[in-house]
Every structure is written in structure tokens, then in C-alpha cells.
Amino acid sequence: MKLRAPAFPLARLAAAIAVFGFAGLVTTPLELISFLLAIITVALNIRQNHWAWLFSILSSALYGVVFVEARLYGDAGLQCVFVAVSVWGWYQWLRGGEEHLPLKASALSRRGVLWSGLAWLAGFAVLSVFLRHFTDTDVPHMDGFLTAGSLVGQFLLSRKKIENWLVWIAVDVLYVGLYLYKHLTLTAILYGLFVLLAIAGWRAWRQAPPTAS
Numbered sequence: 169m170k171l172r173a174p175a176f177p178l179a180r181l182a183a184a185i186a187v188f189g190f191a192g193l194v195t196t197p198l199e200l201i202s203f204l205l206a207i208i209t210v211a212l213n214i215r216q217n218h219w220a221w222l223f224s225i226l227s228s229a230l231y232g233v234v235f236v237e238a239r240l241y242g243d244a245g246l247q248c249v250f251v252a253v254s255v256w257g258w259y260q261w262l263r264g265g266e267e268h269l270p271l272k273a274s275a276l277s278r279r280g281v282l283w284s285g286l287a288w289l290a291g292f293a294v295l296s297v298f299l300r301h302f303t304d305t306d307v308p309h310m311d312g313f314l315t316a317g318s319l320v321g322q323f324l325l326s327r328k329k330i331e332n333w334l335v336w337i338a339v340d341v342l343y344v345g346l347y348l349y350k351h352l353t354l355t356a357i358l359y360g361l362f363v364l365l366a367i368a369g370w371r372a373w374r375q376a377p378p379t380a381s
């Protein structure tokens with residue numbers, strides 16, 4: 169009598185590989201790797217270490233895939249922009265100062281604050297309309313609002329403006345709720361940590377902004 173091996177469908181095997189538990193949570197290997205790279209990125213940003221941009225590029229590229237799978241197309245597109253802006257930001261931190269010297273942290277002028285706010289609102293208007301009419305996302309307005317805010321925050325970070333941390337605090341708090349709604353639990357926890365790190369970055373840059381590494 170020939171013994172038969174217990175059936176184990178290929179689909180179940182794929183699911184077991186693709187999803188695993190991490191600290192009691194359910195996540196994917198891709199989300200976990202992106203999570204770790206993003207933490208390193210922000211930690212280095214607080215120290216104004218230019219190598220943060222390398223980890224930003226890697227994390228953004230991987231998170232782009234994670235967000236497409238979650239139908240967060242605004243966030244997915246944002247990651248593509250982040251990759252490009254990270255290359256530019258890396259150059260800015262190393263050669264964006266006077267006489268092509270490393271860029272130093274500085275505060276926005278009142279005019280800069282106004283233009284940043286207007287850019288956020290304009291980006292929200294355009295992105296939310298686009299996402300609502302041309303994608304199947306179920307959160308076009310929130311996705312558009314946070315995508316626009318993230319673009320503003322990333323630009324300010326690239327120019328080493330201290331206020332970038334205030335933008336990230338506001339954006340990251342709202343992202344926690346969005347990612348919980350989308351069942352991206354690990355990413356929601358990541359953005360909760362981002363809030364704390366952004367507060368730490370705001371304090372560190374205000375008290376004694378160090379020179380770029």
C-alpha cells in the first residue's frame with residue numbers, strides 16, 4: 169500500500185511564504201524590510217547625515233510596491249517622486265550651500281511658510297481629483313492630501329529647512345489612521361514612530377543644528 173503525502177496546495181504555500189507574523193502582527197517581508205530601512209532613514213536625517221538619502225531611495229522603492237498592492241496609488245506614486253527627490257536632496261546636502269559647500273539647516277521665512285502652505289493646498293486639489301476619477305482608490309481625498317503634504321515635507325527636508333519636521337508630524341499622525349484603515353498595521357506603527365522621531369528631529373535641529381556629514 170503506497171502512502172500519499174498530505175495535500176498542501178501551492179496557493180497555501182505561497183501565502184505562507186508571502187505573509188508571516190512579526191511581533192504578533194501580520195505583515196509581508198517586503199513591508200518589514202521597507203519598515204526597517206525607513207527607520208534608519210529618519211534616524212540619520214535627525215543627525216543630518218547625508219547617507220540618509222541612500223536608505224530613503226531603497227525604502228521608497230520598496231514601499232512603492234507595498235502601496236500599489238494596497239491600492240494607495242497616491243502614496244505609490246509619491247514613493248517614485250521620493251526616489252528622484254532623494255537623489256536631488258543628497259546633492260543638496262553635500263553641495264547645495266554657498267560656494268557648493270554642504271548645506272546648513274535654516275528656518276523658513278514667512279514668505280516660505282506661505283508658499284509651502286499654498287503648494288500643499290494646490291497639490292491636494294489636483295491629486296484628489298486625479299485619484300478620484302482615474303484610479304480605483306477608496307480614499308482619494310485623504311490620499312491626495314497626505315501625498316501633497318509629503319511632497320512639501322520632502323522638499324523642505326531636501327533644503328534642510330527646520331520646519332520640515334512640523335510638516336512630517338502633521339502628515340504622519342494622519343497616516344497612522346489611514347494605514348490602520350488599510351490594514352497595513354506594521355506601516356501604521358512605523359508612522360507612529362515617525363511622529364516621535366519627527367518631534368525629536370524638530371527639537372534637535374532647533375537647539376543645535378549640526379553641519380552636514
